[in-house]
Amino acid sequence: MPTLGCPSGTKAVIEKYNLSIQKKFGQNFLIDDSVLSKTVEAAGVTKNDTVLEIGPGIGTMTQYIAESAGKVIAVEIDRMLIPILADTLSDYNNVKVINDDILKVDIEKIVQEENNGKPVKVVANLPYYITTPILMRLLESELPIESITVMVQKEVADRMAEKPGSKDYGALSLAIQYYTEPTLVQIVPPGCFIPQPGVDSAVIHLQCHKEPPVNTADSKFMFSIIRAAFAQRRKTLSNGVANGNLGLSRDQVVSALEKLSLNPSIRGEKLSLQEFADLSDLLYKELNK
Incomplete structure (x- = not known):
């Protein structure tokens, strides 16, 4: 049963390990059970699924995903969090943590080795400072991904679904809509995190197209x-x-x-x-x- 989807659980881990939250890695830990539960529900995670999680942090979202998924592959860049994850995820035998940078690691190799190359679902509370590079890496590399359900800044989520003519419509909007069908799941206020970010956040579900909505030569x-x-x-x-x-x-x-x-x-x-x-x-x- 998840233990971190509340302020007390998260604060206990921070105090136990005297954890210094790394702003350079965009670390904001979710402390709202309903947000976490709704995110995993929106992703449609079942025991038949292997889920790729990016930036598990102290394992908050990971616990919720592991409750529903067959297997979770969590990629964490901060080596200081690896022993903490070993502790917070000790009750889950369906989680594998990889200490690496999601923008540099061979994701295709991971998916091949951990899921026999079959499609995975991505679920993550993304570091806001590199949201777009991560999403574009996932989409442009033509990895076997069924869907992507992520927490991002609200303004970024808004841009993903914008239509022509808006000042927020741009390259990200077009890329997201070429590769996926975006659906806004929920708005998440700053109070749902430790530490609190300075902006509203949003969970967005991106269902990957089996075929692109338009044809192009290249x-x-x-x-x-x-x-x-x-x-x-x-x-x-x-x-x-x-x-x-x-x-x-x-x-x-x-x-x-x-x-x-x-x-x-x-x-x-x-x-x-x-x-x-x-x-x-x-x-x-x-x-x-």
Whole structure:
């Protein structure tokens, strides 16, 4: 039974180990049982599932996942937490802790060795300072992932589901919607953590698409176009892409936009995922004549 989903349980561990919370690793420990339970429920974790957890901290979320999952693989960067995890997870024989950096470790190898290459579910309270790099690593590497259910800053969760035309719509919105179907699970106030973050948080569930919602000749090239389009938001898309070191001139981009009946002075925030796919295909052909 989980023991850390409350202030007293977490404080007891912090005091027992004289734990110094590492801001550099974005450590904020959840102390709300209902938030933890709802997160695991939203992830749809069952005994048939192997779950990859990123940043288990002192093992709070890990305990809740382990109650429902067949197996949990927890990757923790802070070596100081490894002996603490051995203690807090001692009642669970279905958890394996790996001391490594999720941005550097070979996740595909881990999934192959620990789950025979079958799809895993990702559940995590992500370090806020590297949320986007972690999500993009998981999505772009084409790992066998069924879904991703994570705690992130609320403003980041909002950006994931934004539609064209919004000031918060950008490269992250397009990437999340290309690879997944995002669903907001719950808003989590600062009081649900020790220490309290300075912002509201949110749990978001990302159900990975079996097939992308749009077709494109080269998805990596499409995202290079998208990143260039949003690198300097005040610039027009044609100027942004022309300055993106992609080997494309402004005239080539303008010509492609005109073929799609789009205004040559349009900005990236106005284009839908389908329009970016169509634009990238035209520019891909232009580069490969």
